[in-house]
Amino acid sequence: MPGRIRLRQALKPYAYFIPALLVAYLFSYRPFLKTLANSVSLVNYSGRILEFVGLENYRGLFADKNFQTSLINTFRFTALFVPIDVVFCLVCALLVYRKRRFNALNETLFILPMAVAMTSAAIAFRALFNPTIGVINHLLGIQIQWFNDPAWAMTTIVVLSVWMALGFDFLLLLAALRSVPRQLVESAQLEGAGRGSIFLRIQLPLISPTLLFIVTTRIRDGMLLSGPVLVMTEGGPFRSTQTLIYQMYIEGFKSGNYSMGSAISVVVFVLTFTMILLAFRIERKGVFYQ
Amino acid sequence: MMNRRFAFDTAKLIVATVIGLVVVFPLYYIFAGAFYKIGEFTAYPPTLFPDSFQLGNFIRALRDTLLIRFMGNSLLVASVGSVLRMTIAVLCAFPMAFLRFKGKNLLFFLVLGTMMLPSDALIIENYLTISRLGLVDTYFAIISIYLLAPVQMFMLRQAFKTIPQTYREAAAIDGCGDFRFLTLIVLPMAKPIVLTLTLQSFVTIWNTYLWPLLVTNDPAMRTVQVGITMLGFAESLDYGPTFAAIALILLPSLSIFLIFRKKIVEGIAAGAIVG
Incomplete structure (x- = not known):
């Protein structure tokens, strides 16, 4: 029992970051990585990646x-x-x-x-x-x-x-x-x-x-x-x-x-x-x- | 010597006043134009003062457009959005300032790092996310990308750090947990900066244009900034109703601006220190 309480105490500081990290992931890091991926791929109208084309888009x-x-x-x-x-x-x-x-x-x-x-x-x-x-x-x-x-x-x-x-x-x-x-x-x-x-x-x-x-x-x-x-x-x-x-x-x-x-x-x-x-x-x- | 100084000061004052009047002229023109009849806009030489204070333009702006709805949308989105944005920032800033735990720096840089990724350059992917989640034409869509405010989190952390650690120890001895310590002691103590930053967030969300333009198709969901560009008065030179609409939007923001002027100025000065 004391062990579980200590664990909960130890995890508490991280709980404060959950909303921020969620937003950072959803609306900053994930779109950033996907933008990088899109820029080296062929992407269809609904935003799905079809194939890797290297630097073709940049060329x-x-x-x-x-x-x-x-x-x-x-x-x-x-x-x-x-x-x-x-x-x-x-x-x-x-x-x-x-x-x-x-x-x-x-x-x-x-x-x-x-x-x-x-x-x-x-x-x-x-x-x-x-x-x-x-x-x-x-x-x-x-x-x-x-x-x-x-x-x-x-x-x-x-x-x-x-x-x-x-x-x-x-x-x-x-x-x-x-x-x-x-x-x-x-x-x-x-x-x-x-x-x-x-x-x-x-x-x-x-x-x-x-x-x-x-x-x-x-x-x-x-x-x-x-x-x-x-x-x-x-x-x-x-x-x-x-x-x-x-x-x-x-x-x-x-x-x-x-x-x-x-x-x-x-x-x-x-x-x-x-x-x-x-x-x-x-x-x-x-x-x-x- | 004294005379030369006086002459210099007077010259400075005159130049400053001329610049000031030029700077305010567009604002004056909006309010004057709100009273122009169509003929006054197309007249040559251009009209600088309205013939009469007729309210026809205001009536058309209010009757023929969704202006009131746009303003309501903006008000809702900006107030809910700025409160959520501050809540998230406060929740991050608090453990950064008061608690000790592993990975603190990593978390700090993960949140602050989003500063390097300007949201304007992410709109394509963010739009796809919103549309896949079926959130186009929702209020949440409009505020979604403004929920994280790394700079404000940083400023809150700095403000929280000025509160002595001993307060927290004393609170803990009295049986006050961390979360209650945050809401009952830290927030009231940091009230000025929290208010200033909330106001700043409100202005940011109220003024945003490109993102709400993308995530709203339904005219009833448009914010003021988007709606004002699509009022759809047929005559392109008939600026009157559009100017009346702009004047109506400007009245609340100008009054808020003049009332909270000191707060806004303080906030900007504080922001400069971070930069």
Whole structure:
């Protein structure tokens, strides 16, 4: 009897993990392994594996013009979105981080977009960017065919994404800037340091962990971009906004091509993973912790 | 010197205000547009302020679509989903912080490891799982992939660790078991972080789009985010009813956002520390 009680006591800690492990298995690890398996197999319409085909799907994928477009577009989006987002949010944070009158008001204005869900925002921006009746062309006095011109369509997605990311990233940078010790900045000022050098030599190094966090999560978001594309441009015009996850969705659900869809998933996994590893390498070299 | 500083601050304030107004403009446009008649949308130059506060668009949005149903669905899915998500995370975080047992690190990394597998890239297989289980068009399907929150589990563990072990020993002497210790002592003590994380989960599930789009076919099962893109007003330039619908969705989320602003800000700052 005491032995059984002791056994029950010993097993108790593990019981707490049962729900989490069940979910992790069902909706993370199992689908991951099956995606890997699908990507090297021929899969039928109901998702059953018919035969092993080795790297055939990947060969097909990388030879596919369509996929190359998705890959380039995904990188193009990320290369535009991440730097613009970081610089813009940093500028906003630098403008209001000192507690002064009216700054609190502007702070609220900057974070309000957070309350708007992506689909609502995408519909609103579609109207704002409308080439003929849209407010943006009118107010800027320009005549850009935002959704008909392959050169400009991605810009609309970038603008929407930066607008949606602003609240969160701005708040992170604001908190980071405010945690920089005042004495450091003040003593630098006494020694005659200008604003530029205070920013570059004191503030920037001290907020670098936050910057790295933002860059990493936003690169990941960039690699996974699909929602705004689905709602605003449907990948067009001429596939100029078609991204990897968008193509995976089309291959998987519109064309029923699970093998191709899974191969694209694996490419996305590899890309996100590499980007995160890269960020950690940069962290070891360039990021300064207090 | 003082003057230059004042000028600099004023310049900063002006730039910040201009940016702030530009940032809020789309929000303003949604609410203004909710009152536009179709002619005001197609007018040139574009209308920036509604002619009248007519409620026709709101009536059409409420009468001709399932908007209320969509909002109910989202509310249900987000509240039940976020509570389940927090429960699962708390159950993991508790033994991680308080109990000693073999394989603790392995279990920790098994749960945290799911972070490396973004759910957007798993949707094909997850969809097949849901459809094989016959769960398409169910509320469970919509929340299923959000039940595990590795980052939040990690943050809860960190919060629980700040509670001294001696509390648990004292509770044990008084005959309080582990589970009761968790519900009666740990959770009340960690209430702020638990609330913040639940709120975050609520927002995450409320805002999700791609996954509910896939697992719902029946219009009556759609969430707000999916439903709003499929309102089906025939005239493509007649944004009015759509904008009215968006405005109606925005009202509750904007008010919640402004009420819980401090909590949300705290949560984000706490998240940054983990990152």
